[in-house]
Amino acid sequence: MNRNRPLAAAIALAVAASLAVAAPASAATITMSGSTSVAPLTTKLAKAFVNQPQYKGKVKFVILQGGSDIGITDVSRGRVTLGMSSRDPKPADPGGIVFNKVARDAVCVVTNSSNPIATLSQTQIQDIFSGRVRSWSQVPGANASGPIDLVVRTAASGTQDAFQNIFMGLTLRVAGSATTKASNGLQAQTIKSDPNAIGYASFSFTAGLHVVPYQGVPCTLRNAKSGQYAGTRNFYFVSRGAAKGVAKEFINFARNNPTAKRLVASDWVPLS
Amino acid sequence: MEAGGIAARATGGFWSDAKVERILGAVACIVLALIVGMIIFVFQKAWPSFAHNGLAWFGSGGDLDLQLEDIFASPANPADYVYTLRAWPLLWGTFAVTAGAVLIGAVFSLLAAIFIVEFAPARVNRVLEPVVRLLAAVPSVVYGLIGILVIVPWVGEHLISLEREESVANVVQLSGACLGVGVVILTVMIVPIMIAIVVDALRAVPRSWTEGAAALGVNRWRVMWTISVHTARPAVVAAAVLSTARALGEAIMLSMVAGSASFAPNPIDGLTFLFEPTRPLASALVENVEGLSVVPFGETLFAFAAVLLVSSMFLSLAGFAAKQSMRKYGVRP
Numbered sequence: 001m002n003r004n005r006p007l008a009a010a011i012a013l014a015v016a017a018s019l020a021v022a023a024p025a026s027a028a029t030i031t032m033s034g035s036t037s038v039a040p041l042t043t044k045l046a047k048a049f050v051n052q053p054q055y056k057g058k059v060k061f062v063i064l065q066g067g068s069d070i071g072i073t074d075v076s077r078g079r080v081t082l083g084m085s086s087r088d089p090k091p092a093d094p095g096g097i098v099f100n101k102v103a104r105d106a107v108c109v110v111t112n113s114s115n116p117i118a119t120l121s122q123t124q125i126q127d128i129f130s131g132r133v134r135s136w137s138q139v140p141g142a143n144a145s146g147p148i149d150l151v152v153r154t155a156a157s158g159t160q161d162a163f164q165n166i167f168m169g170l171t172l173r174v175a176g177s178a179t180t181k182a183s184n185g186l187q188a189q190t191i192k193s194d195p196n197a198i199g200y201a202s203f204s205f206t207a208g209l210h211v212v213p214y215q216g217v218p219c220t221l222r223n224a225k226s227g228q229y230a231g232t233r234n235f236y237f238v239s240r241g242a243a244k245g246v247a248k249e250f251i252n253f254a255r256n257n258p259t260a261k262r263l264v265a266s267d268w269v270p271l272s
Numbered sequence: 273m274e275a276g277g278i279a280a281r282a283t284g285g286f287w288s289d290a291k292v293e294r295i296l297g298a299v300a301c302i303v304l305a306l307i308v309g310m311i312i313f314v315f316q317k318a319w320p321s322f323a324h325n326g327l328a329w330f331g332s333g334g335d336l337d338l339q340l341e342d343i344f345a346s347p348a349n350p351a352d353y354v355y356t357l358r359a360w361p362l363l364w365g366t367f368a369v370t371a372g373a374v375l376i377g378a379v380f381s382l383l384a385a386i387f388i389v390e391f392a393p394a395r396v397n398r399v400l401e402p403v404v405r406l407l408a409a410v411p412s413v414v415y416g417l418i419g420i421l422v423i424v425p426w427v428g429e430h431l432i433s434l435e436r437e438e439s440v441a442n443v444v445q446l447s448g449a450c451l452g453v454g455v456v457i458l459t460v461m462i463v464p465i466m467i468a469i470v471v472d473a474l475r476a477v478p479r480s481w482t483e484g485a486a487a488l489g490v491n492r493w494r495v496m497w498t499i500s501v502h503t504a505r506p507a508v509v510a511a512a513v514l515s516t517a518r519a520l521g522e523a524i525m526l527s528m529v530a531g532s533a534s535f536a537p538n539p540i541d542g543l544t545f546l547f548e549p550t551r552p553l554a555s556a557l558v559e560n561v562e563g564l565s566v567v568p569f570g571e572t573l574f575a576f577a578a579v580l581l582v583s584s585m586f587l588s589l590a591g592f593a594a595k596q597s598m599r600k601y602g603v604r605p
Binding site for chain 2 (some may be wrong): 043072135
């Protein structure tokens with residue numbers, strides 16, 4: 001029996017510690033999970049929110065990542081307060097959840113830096129990605145020669161969903177011969193090491209790549225904010241039913257508060 | 273007093289033999305129940321995908337990446353879920369990569385093991401054996417990183433000519449990430465394990481057998497080949513089986529260097545075959561895990577998992593059989 005005493009003591013200590021942590025129980029906790037693209041924005045907003053005088057010491061955040069679909073599943077099962085999604089609602093999404101739009105994000109077409117294409121129209125992008133045009137010699141302004149290597153994201157990616165909606169439309173599909181990568185990083189690395197590659201990426205993942213202007217408009221934050229750049233997608237906080245309590249206040253804060261708007265504008269596109 | 277203490281420990285006290293036996297038995301049963309539960313769970317989840325496609329699931333047809341997209345974009349109504357899938361490119365990719373790596377690895381590690389056991393001077397062995405053990409412990413993602421940062425761009429630039437690329441441009445992209453690179457890196461990954469197993473087996477061959485042959489005037493290579501290697505044949509098989517299991521489950525590294533396109537490389541294309549991209553089952557699983565929440569997509573992923581589970585089950589059985597026959601030769605695995 002004696003041997004078990006240290007163990008029991010440790011358990012008691014752990015319980016006490018967890019109680020101590022939970023002691024300011026009046027603090028409401030907002031748990032969030034989901035899109036890795038939305039998470040950096042969420043972190044900034046959460047920091048600003050808990051520093052607001054009326055919420056100071058009363059609200060806590062736990063922010064986990066994992067991908068848009070993980071956030072949507074988590075919130076629909078009630079595992080988190082809010083899910084983060086970088087893709088629009090889909091028919092097969094679980095019922096009873098509400099997508100609350102909080103910001104927008106620019107999706108850019110990118111090529112290897114040795115292949116600085118001046119501009120691409122929507123038709124050209126559709127031709128290239130659907131496989132109708134398969135050689136760089138058929139693309140005006142391309143430095144590269146030889147076949148075009150499409151580097152895209154897997155079906156479950158929020159960025160792939162956004163690219164499909166913005167650039168390809170309802171009927172066209174990305175050619176089946178395309179290389180599909182599981183993450184932003186792998187995709188960017190592949191495009192960096194292949195002079196013939198073309199792909200797409202969220203604005204924040206375009207470092208080291210050539211960003212192709214779309215319809216003559218460079219893919220920059222300024223152009224996306226002004227509405228000139230057409231390739232933008234939505235960032236959502238997803239709630240189970242209509243958002244209630246502190247979660248609702250947080251969503252309103254993200255949408256309307258001047259401080260929050262300034263934060264969004266630092267790397268993303270605020271809602272107009 | 274000493275003796276009394278030992279007697280007490282043997283018969284009674286908290287950790288009596290009977291009690292320990294029951295506790296350990298319970299732990300063993302939990303492990304067994306876990307495995308059975310896991311198999312049932314995976315197959316139950318995977319069933320709709322198999323049921324909707326029938327045997328065609330294992331066939332070829334259409335473009336797998338587009339089929340996965342359709343499954344992912346299924347409508348909300350369970351009656352309208354899309355399940356159509358022809359998984360042949362994944363199955364063929366898994367087989368091609370694994371078989372290639374294990375065959376090359378078996379030959380290479382057998383020769384290396386013979387060198388280590390019979391020919392290498394002790395000084396060389398003191399370096400060689402720790403290095404082999406170290407190689408076996410390198411995590412696969414490290415190989416993947418080296419592959420995607422160094423080997424894949426090099427292959428794409430120097431080994432794949434523009435003509436070769438254009439000859440298949442309408443079907444598939446050759447960008448350097450390919451079956452060949454996957455096989456080569458996978459071989460490097462599994463060879464250390466194989467060498468270790470084969471070396472142990474060769475060392476376990478009774479010295480009297482080899483010395484008897486040497487006394488008859490046979491040279492060292494012939495002794496190794498005709499006596500040691502023949503005796504250790506089951507060990508070579510066991511090494512192949514164990515490394516096949518590792519190769520089969522390898523996901524991250526292959527997803528980084530093998531091309532990430534659901535394409536079945538075609539041996540008729542000659543040398544181009546080696547430069548064509550492919551995607552094994554395990555890679556397809558990790559690459560798509562983000563979409564697990566979409567019900568039919570999740571069930572399709574579980575179907576991939578079920579196929580992997582069955583294959584590795586057969587492999588364990590084969591490994592067990594190989595070990596049994598090894599025991600017959602008095603060789604410890």
